[in-house]
Amino acid sequence: MDYDDEYPTCAKTDALLRIFSDDKSPSEISGFLGIEPTSSQEKGGLRNPNNPKSKSKVNCWYFGSKADVQSNDSRRHLDWxxxxxxxxxxxxxxxxxxxxxxxxxxxxxxxxxxxxPTIDPTQMGPLSELGIPVWWEFWYNYDTENS
Structure with missing residues (x-):
């Protein structure tokens, strides 16, 4: 695949695998997968330390490309x-x-x-086999001077 790491219409992008489980803790998920998360949250733990009511309702395990992939092409982040x-x-x-x-x-x-963003057909096969959907959160630059 030919990546376009500059991807001129993109200011930044990343990919974050999210696993939510009611009964498996983040450490159990890590042990089962043999992969360490980039971050995690225990069920019942505070999501926001400034808000004591912001308790996580499920166990959360996250694995993201943000720190390791330097590219504005979502396909490179997904492949990672x-x-x-x-x-x-x-x-x-x-x-x-x-x-x-x-x-x-x-x-x-x-x-x-x-x-x-673009997703390549070569990425669709493995994601389909894994049964993992991909979705995008879009952020827009509202600086009308440069738009």
């Missing part, structure tokens, strides 16, 4: 995640069968209020 999780296909299927909610969220911030 896919390359690390695809070898654990059996484990991901078992987690889903056990009730875990698994998805990949990509942030895509526009640099010019037009354009958008």
């Amino acid at each position: 995640v896919i390359e690390r999780i695809y070898p654990k296909k059996k484990e991901f299927i078992e987690l889903k069968q056990a009730g875990a909610d698994i998805s990949i969220c990509c942030i895509w911030e526009s640099s010019s209020n037009h354009g958008g």
